[in-house]
Amino acid sequence: MSLPESPLAVAASSGPLRTGRKTRAEDIREQIADEITRGLLPPGTLLDESALAARFGASRTPVREAIRELAASGLIDARPHRGALVARPSLERLQNMFEVMAELEALCAGLCAQNIAPAERRRLELLHADMGEMMRLGDFAAYREANEQFHTSIYAGGHNDYLVELTLATRQRLSPFRRAQFRALGRLALSHQEHDRVVTAILRGDRDGAAAAMRDHIAIVHDAYEKYAQLI
Incomplete structure (x- = not known):
């Protein structure tokens, strides 16, 4: 039954x-992820929070959340005080x-x-x-x-x-x-x-x-x- x-x-x-309305962080995450997986942002590229916020017309908070989620996927290497670099998971x-x-x-x-x-x-x-x-x-x-x-x-x-x-x-x-x-x-x-x-x-x-x-x-x-x- x-x-x-x-x-x-x-x-x-x-x-x-x-599918539901995406949050700003989700939208930013998807756009950055697409650019990484398409090879438009090659490994080693530095991702600056302020520059990304200006590009997407958003505050740094959703940008920071997007970067954190991308780091969990292995697409970004985010280190405190060293910025975020595009990476590739093994x-x-x-x-x-x-x-x-x-x-x-x-x-x-x-x-x-x-x-x-x-x-x-x-x-x-x-x-x-x-x-x-x-x-x-x-x-x-x-x-x-x-x-x-x-x-x-x-x-x-x-x-x-x-x-x-x-x-x-x-x-x-x-x-x-x-x-x-x-x-x-x-x-x-x-x-x-x-x-x-x-x-x-x-x-x-x-x-x-x-x-x-x-x-x-x-x-x-x-x-x-x-x-x-x-x-x-």
């Missing part, structure tokens, strides 16, 4: 295409991060297949269909934003708030790399196919199948990022 929807589940899936650390992410998301998908409520099922199906249209239109920006809602909806559908906290924290660290991999040739279509296997298993109530499909999906995301990174 499906569990009733939690407040977290409702918030995560309030509409088929809504291949081993990135591998470790993706391995943990794959297991967390696999657990979320499995629990979602077991516990998802009827209204959550309908919203997940609708979101997946909408993302198929974004893929066909080649709308990278919309698909990338909807992708975050897609995964968050699956986390919420498992109805285990502590697991959601752990998974979101890990996803935030990997967010720059997960977003960058969409630039790989043909990645939107492949991503949607991988999502389809996850959704199909969830809707069947196949806990093991959903977990396996999600684990494979995250492994492919990692590989796609590695291939993209070799080109920049």
Whole structure:
């Protein structure tokens, strides 16, 4: 029997295409991360808080928060009194991060297949269909934003708030790399196919199948990022 929807589940899936309003720090973090992963800010580049604040028309507080989050991802080396330098996480650390992410998301998908409520099922199906249209239109920006809602909806559908906290924290660290991999040739279509296997298993109530499909999906995301990174 499906569990009733939690407040977290409702918030995560309030509409088929809504991902929530980003904070200023999140917006700045994403823009800097995109420039780093695209090679526009090479390793060793000094990031000055005052200059970034002026560039983004923000105070230094959200800039400082963005830098702190990017440091957690390994994209910035921030040292007290020495400023922040663009860096790259080691291949081993990135591998470790993706391995943990794959297991967390696999657990979320499995629990979602077991516990998802009827209204959550309908919203997940609708979101997946909408993302198929974004893929066909080649709308990278919309698909990338909807992708975050897609995964968050699956986390919420498992109805285990502590697991959601752990998974979101890990996803935030990997967010720059997960977003960058969409630039790989043909990645939107492949991503949607991988999502389809996850959704199909969830809707069947196949806990093991959903977990396996999600684990494979995250492994492919990692590989796609590695291939993209070799080109920049």
